[in-house]
Amino acid sequence: MPGSESSLRAFARRYVIAFGLALVTIIGAVVMVNYVFDEKFKEIDRVQVDTVESATEVTNYLLIGSDTRAIKVDEDDFFGSESDAGGQRSDTLMVVHVNPKKQQAVVVSFPRDLWVEIPGVPLDNTHCSSISTGKCMSKLNSAFNTGPDTVIQTLQLNYDIPINHYIEINFVTFEGIVDAVGDVPIYFPYPTRDEETGLFTPVAGCRLLDGKGALAYARSRHPEYYSFPNSGWLAQGATGDLARIQRQQDFMRRLMTLAVRKSLTNPLTANKVVDRIIPNLKIDDALQKDDLLGLIDVFSGVDANDSSKVAFLTLPATTGSAGSLSVLYVAETEAANLLKVMRDFSGKASHSSSPTTTAAGSSGTTAPTGATGATTTTTATTQVAPAPIIDDDELGPPAEKTAPCV
Numbered sequence: 001m002p003g004s005e006s007s008l009r010a011f012a013r014r015y016v017i018a019f020g021l022a023l024v025t026i027i028g029a030v031v032m033v034n035y036v037f038d039e040k041f042k043e044i045d046r047v048q049v050d051t052v053e054s055a056t057e058v059t060n061y062l063l064i065g066s067d068t069r070a071i072k073v074d075e076d077d078f079f080g081s082e083s084d085a086g087g088q089r090s091d092t093l094m095v096v097h098v099n100p101k102k103q104q105a106v107v108v109s110f111p112r113d114l115w116v117e118i119p120g121v122p123l124d125n126t127h128c129s130s131i132s133t134g135k136c137m138s139k140l141n142s143a144f145n146t147g148p149d150t151v152i153q154t155l156q157l158n159y160d161i162p163i164n165h166y167i168e169i170n171f172v173t174f175e176g177i178v179d180a181v182g183d184v185p186i187y188f189p190y191p192t193r194d195e196e197t198g199l200f201t202p203v204a205g206c207r208l209l210d211g212k213g214a215l216a217y218a219r220s221r222h223p224e225y226y227s228f229p230n231s232g233w234l235a236q237g238a239t240g241d242l243a244r245i246q247r248q249q250d251f252m253r254r255l256m257t258l259a260v261r262k263s264l265t266n267p268l269t270a271n272k273v274v275d276r277i278i279p280n281l282k283i284d285d286a287l288q289k290d291d292l293l294g295l296i297d298v299f300s301g302v303d304a305n306d307s308s309k310v311a312f313l314t315l316p317a318t319t320g321s322a323g324s325l326s327v328l329y330v331a332e333t334e335a336a337n338l339l340k341v342m343r344d345f346s347g348k349a350s351h352s353s354s355p356t357t358t359a360a361g362s363s364g365t366t367a368p369t370g371a372t373g374a375t376t377t378t379t380a381t382t383q384v385a386p387a388p389i390i391d392d393d394e395l396g397p398p399a400e401k402t403a404p405c406v
Helices: 001-040 140-146 148-159 170-179 211-218 242-265 268-280 289-299 334-342
Strands: 046-047 059-066 073-075 090-099 104-108 115-117 130-132 135-138 165-170 184-188 190-194 199-201 205-209 225-227 232-235 281-284 312-314 317-322 325-330 362-369 375-381
Touching: 001 268, 001 289, 059 148, 059 289, 090 289, 104 242, 104 334, 115 140, 115 148, 115 165, 115 232, 115 325, 135 140, 140 148, 140 165, 148 165, 165 170, 165 268, 170 211, 170 242, 184 242, 190 317, 199 211, 211 242, 232 281, 232 375, 242 317, 268 281, 289 325
Parallel strands: 046 281, 059 165, 104 312
Antiparallel strands: 059 090, 090 104, 115 135, 130 135, 165 281, 184 205, 190 199, 190 225, 225 232, 317 325, 317 375, 362 375
């Protein structure tokens, strides 16, 4: 039937035109997104880092969360000055081991209180907590005081971990991302406070934290629970540095899950997140756009309840002392497999072989030369991610865990 054939041809033409328009629109959108990303990528501050090693397909990223005290968090809230804090410190230090082919990443937190040798710095009291046999000994976070090259050299010397790229963020970035994504749900078993960071949650249960509250929570080292039986505040009792890492990692998983989900469904949210990150981000001068896109691609599948794609781990450590300082020492036996994964660039290693649970038991650990120049021996429980101490007798029954915190 001529009429039918004519109608069919007309429909086909309309379909082809519509498909063509859709295709052009999609291509245009992709080009625009790439253009916008290119322009924003050019705005990122660059840092000259001389000690990074050439990257293979498998890559180690050093991620530093800076606690530079000169940064103003809001109109009324300062964290002090750099002179008060003795210069900038790495408030959070992580190494991200990325395997793009397997679409897997291992994020390893290095406790800031690890007692390490700091190479390449003057042997004086400004840079070292202890000087013995020509070695500068101090806590790991102090290495950042002289810049990223010193941190990278410190990781290479003490743990034989190659670093390929460097990324640095600060307080403003963290707070801004949370505000761009929206409130993040965190469970508090009891009313909680930390007077040093400003954390204060007077009502227990599932609470939604904005950027300022999230920053106070993530930085907390001395949280206290309110005890109804004792009508007063009680310290949690868990090791400050290690317990804080646990909170930070849990928060990061939740924040990243929200950021990915909301950014994929809402371009405006994605743009807000990028705008919050770019002005407060620093990367090494060798890091290219494709490197960053590859990192984003791996992390796009992060799930707060699933570690098969992105695993958040902590370098096992034991509590101890170096002279008058309370420090942490790497638990070499428990850390061996994890460090092996971080050194593997063949692409064959999987984070499933690395430790994911708290190592049990106590062991005598011989630590490096301490602040007094003598060898310090510690006996401590190896801790990876200590849980908060919850004692019903002291604190009363914890609050019910409800959605969206479950």
